[in-house]
Amino acid sequence: MIAEAGLAALWLAAAMALLQFIGGLTLLRSGAGQLIPLIKPAAYMQGALCAFAFFALMWLFYVTDLSVLLVASNSHIDKPMIFKLAGTWGNHEGSMLLWVAVLSASGAAIALLEKRVEAKTLYATLAVQAFIALGFFAFLLFASNPFERLVPAPLEGAGLNPLLQDVGLAFHPPTLYIGYVGLSVAFSFALGALLTNQVGPAFARAMRPWVLAAWIFLTIGIAAGSYWAYYELGWGGWWFWDPVENASLLPWLAATALLHSVSVLATRNALRAWTIMLALVAFAMSMAGTFLVRSGILTSVHAFAVDPERGAFILALMLMYTGLAFVIFALRIGTVKQGEPFQLISREGGIVANNIFLSVILAVVLIGTLYPLAAEAMGDKISVGPPYFNKATVPIMVLLMLALLIGPMLRWRRDDIMRIKYWLIGAAAILLCSGIAVWKLAPDIGIFPLLGIALSLALAVAAWLPLRGRKLLRTPLPVFGMVIAHFGIAVSVFGMAAESGFSKETLTALAPGESAEVSGWKVTLGDIKPVVGDNWVAVEGEMVAGKNGDTFVLRPQSRQFFKPEMQTSEAALLTRWNGQLYAVIAQPDQEGDGRWQVRLWWKPFVTFIWYGGVLIALGGTISLFGRMFRRAKKPAINKWERA
Amino acid sequence: MKPKHQRLLLALIAVVALVAAGLIAASALREEASYFYTPTTLAAANVAPGKAIRLGGMVQKGSIVRAADGVSITFIVQDQSGTQMVAYRGITPDLFVEGSGVVADGRLRPDRIFVAESLLAKHDENYVPKELADIDMNAAEHTKDTLSQ
Numbered sequence: 162m163i164a165e166a167g168l169a170a171l172w173l174a175a176a177m178a179l180l181q182f183i184g185g186l187t188l189l190r191s192g193a194g195q196l197i198p199l200i201k202p203a204a205y206m207q208g209a210l211c212a213f214a215f216f217a218l219m220w221l222f223y224v225t226d227l228s229v230l231l232v233a234s235n236s237h238i239d240k241p242m243i244f245k246l247a248g249t250w251g252n253h254e255g256s257m258l259l260w261v262a263v264l265s266a267s268g269a270a271i272a273l274l275e276k277r278v279e280a281k282t283l284y285a286t287l288a289v290q291a292f293i294a295l296g297f298f299a300f301l302l303f304a305s306n307p308f309e310r311l312v313p314a315p316l317e318g319a320g321l322n323p324l325l326q327d328v329g330l331a332f333h334p335p336t337l338y339i340g341y342v343g344l345s346v347a348f349s350f351a352l353g354a355l356l357t358n359q360v361g362p363a364f365a366r367a368m369r370p371w372v373l374a375a376w377i378f379l380t381i382g383i384a385a386g387s388y389w390a391y392y393e394l395g396w397g398g399w400w401f402w403d404p405v406e407n408a409s410l411l412p413w414l415a416a417t418a419l420l421h422s423v424s425v426l427a428t429r430n431a432l433r434a435w436t437i438m439l440a441l442v443a444f445a446m447s448m449a450g451t452f453l454v455r456s457g458i459l460t461s462v463h464a465f466a467v468d469p470e471r472g473a474f475i476l477a478l479m480l481m482y483t484g485l486a487f488v489i490f491a492l493r494i495g496t497v498k499q500g501e502p503f504q505l506i507s508r509e510g511g512i513v514a515n516n517i518f519l520s521v522i523l524a525v526v527l528i529g530t531l532y533p534l535a536a537e538a539m540g541d542k543i544s545v546g547p548p549y550f551n552k553a554t555v556p557i558m559v560l561l562m563l564a565l566l567i568g569p570m571l572r573w574r575r576d577d578i579m580r581i582k583y584w585l586i587g588a589a590a591i592l593l594c595s596g597i598a599v600w601k602l603a604p605d606i607g608i609f610p611l612l613g614i615a616l617s618l619a620l621a622v623a624a625w626l627p628l629r630g631r632k633l634l635r636t637p638l639p640v641f642g643m644v645i646a647h648f649g650i651a652v653s654v655f656g657m658a659a660e661s662g663f664s665k666e667t668l669t670a671l672a673p674g675e676s677a678e679v680s681g682w683k684v685t686l687g688d689i690k691p692v693v694g695d696n697w698v699a700v701e702g703e704m705v706a707g708k709n710g711d712t713f714v715l716r717p718q719s720r721q722f723f724k725p726e727m728q729t730s731e732a733a734l735l736t737r738w739n740g741q742l743y744a745v746i747a748q749p750d751q752e753g754d755g756r757w758q759v760r761l762w763w764k765p766f767v768t769f770i771w772y773g774g775v776l777i778a779l780g781g782t783i784s785l786f787g788r789m790f791r792r793a794k795k796p797a798i799n800k801w802e803r804a
Numbered sequence: 805m806k807p808k809h810q811r812l813l814l815a816l817i818a819v820v821a822l823v824a825a826g827l828i829a830a831s832a833l834r835e836e837a838s839y840f841y842t843p844t845t846l847a848a849a850n851v852a853p854g855k856a857i858r859l860g861g862m863v864q865k866g867s868i869v870r871a872a873d874g875v876s877i878t879f880i881v882q883d884q885s886g887t888q889m890v891a892y893r894g895i896t897p898d899l900f901v902e903g904s905g906v907v908a909d910g911r912l913r914p915d916r917i918f919v920a921e922s923l924l925a926k927h928d929e930n931y932v933p934k935e936l937a938d939i940d941m942n943a944a945e946h947t948k949d950t951l952s953q
Contacts, residue, residue, distance in 0.1 A: 499810070499811050513814065513817070517818065520818070520822070521822070524822060524825035525829045529832075533837075541839065542839065543840065544840065544858050544909070545836070545838075546836070546856075546909065549835075549837060552835070552836060668875050668893065669875060745895065754874075756874045758874060758875055
């Protein structure tokens with residue numbers, strides 16, 4: 162009953178999207194406005210119906226209704242409740258339903274909250290949003306029905322991939338999806354503004370909070386996903402350049418560039434065409450990511466089903482929307498007037514540098530991600546892995562960091578490089594001193610970790626300089642946001658560089674009582690105990706780790722899941738302020754001699770990678786609040802100043 | 805600078821940057837893209853030692869030899885008509901057993917032994933390394949099919 166109601170809600174929501182689209186279209190085509198009063202309510206209804214459908218599916222997972230195919234294929238009666246609920250989006254159909262629900266919710270949010278753009282632009286934006294939704298409704302209803310029944314119902318269900326049975330999973334996909342799909346708002350706004358000739362600072366100011374919000378969620382989602390891969394896969398790495406990771410990185414790169422260029426458009430009325438272009442590219446990357454992850458052309462824990470028909474469907478949708486968007490862009494961009502000019506040495510110049518480097522990284526990552534697919538279509542089996550991505554992107558990231566040392570210090574429109582000569586000298590001094598110090602400390606760490614540490618130290622100072630000479634109480638919140646986000650980048654890059662340059666690894670086989678050493682830590686294997694969980698059994702190795710008189714206990718597990726059958730390693734992490742000790746234990750081999758394979762890492766400052774990510778998202782959040790409550794805040798601060 | 809010229813200049817910079825991206829990608833791909841081989845195609849191809857490649861096939865029965873250190877192994881990967889010796893140091897992935905499918909990332913040593921840096925094994929019935937789907941006769945079926953039978 163609930164399943165049928167959910168399906169009916171989806172059909173109704175699709176009808177609402179159609180109404181919303183037609184309403185906007187008639188307004189644009191002929192200026193006829195009979196349907197205008199219906200557009201906003203249609204957007205609300207569409208959002209509400211999709212939310213209902215999503216919660217209906219969640220309910221089915223909650224009660225483990227095994228007569229629904231999706232529940233039977235992905236859940237199990239013995240699974241812990243939190244993973245039953247998270248299982249709602251831990252599969253193809255459910256995650257596509259979440260995708261569409263977020264898309265509809267974004268449309269409803271625009272209709273409800275956006276008051277700054279002209280009415281006609283708003284309706285055009287909503288029409289575009291509905292047009293995107295229609296395609297994905299078709300995909301859900303015709304190719305990925307989450308509410309399909311299964312007759313006869315099985316007795317217990319097939320279970321969920323154990324790698325996905327983790328608390329991280331409960332939050333990672335929804336966060337990422339809000340970011341991913343939230344970029345659809347930028348896309349719709351860009352097209353809406355193009356179609357109604359409203360490309361200018363007012364439109365940019367309206368679009369900026371939406372881009373910012375989506376970007377914050379993307380940032381959190383990527384950081385969380387990276388930490389999940391780090392502790393759950395047990396491989397010790399935090400970024401694998403897996404195509405699925407790239408699928409989330411690509412929209413993030415585009416959104417980061419967009420975030421900066423939209424500021425130029427809002428503040429200085431320049432970079433109009435470029436900003437529109439980036440808004441289109443950002444959501445195109447979201448759709449490309451969805452295609453990569455959901456089409457089953459990749460091997461990964463994220464690729465739930467191998468079904469070429471679905472892949473072709475998403476590919477067709479993606480090509481249609483991206484193609485149409487760029488046709489509209491090409492046809493209408495002539496009407497967008499040239500923006501205000503600026504000189505090369507200026508804040509705008511710095512942001513152009515940011516945009517160019519980010520775009521080059523985006524292009525390089527995109528090529529590396531798609532190349533194996535293109536090669537396979539021509540009969541070659543090729544894989545492109547970390548060596549390619551590191552070699553091709555890290556040097557550009559170095560340039561990006563260099564630009565970041567200078568750009569935020571420059572004034573809008575035109576500036577004189579001599580004005581900041583003391584900072585340039587200071588930055589060069591920090592780079593040189595820290596570079597030499599690291600090189601003396603560890604002559605063989607490699608050029609990029611060394612550069613990374615030097616650049617992050619310089620940036621850790623540079624990030625705060627835009628606050629110099631400002632009255633802190635009168636400084637707008639977005640400036641604080643920028644400063645904190647840029648400082649977060651310094652923190653994150655420091656963690657990455659320290660981890661890649663100074664990690665120590667020990668791989669050995671230990672019998673209980675024996676010890677191994679890694680980077681000054683003495684780790685002794687104690688008892689090996691069996692442990693029983695809800696739907697798994699494990700062997701747990703107790704390890705005592707000691708350094709400088711302190712001792713800690715680590716308990717890594719090797720788990721055996723029943724449904725589906727699978728082994729996973731539960732790494733044990735010991736977090737210190739200056740790094741993490743990471744321990745993995747493996748099942749003994751069949752002809753074992755009483756020893757257990759043990760893998761230990763000491764990863765200096767690895768946690769900084771995610772602390773930095775949190776700071777970046779925090780900076781974005783502060784900036785977002787500053788933009789939203791700007792008018793309300795201003796008088797209050799002034800009053801306080803006077804008092 | 806006239807406004808018109810500024811737009812042209814920016815467009816030009818963007819084009820140059822994209823061409824640069826293409827060149828960077830092409831050169832890095834030439835050096836770092838690793839081709840997939842089976843033991844048979846690897847024997848026929850003239851792959852230089854040290855070049856990153858992927859090797860896929862089945863682990864030959866009775867071929868896994870564990871070294872005294874407890875963490876190094878050698879084994880033979882085979883396909884229909886060829887074999888390749890592989891050396892690996894590390895924790896073997898879940899379900900890495902004799903007779904199972906495996907994909908190894910690594911490089912050939914000058915003595916033609918393949919040194920694997922990572923191993924990817926068949927995880928469960930839903931997850932098979934893509935390259936193996938063609939080789940493995942018991943290729944995975946989607947849960948949907950197995951359930952509804």
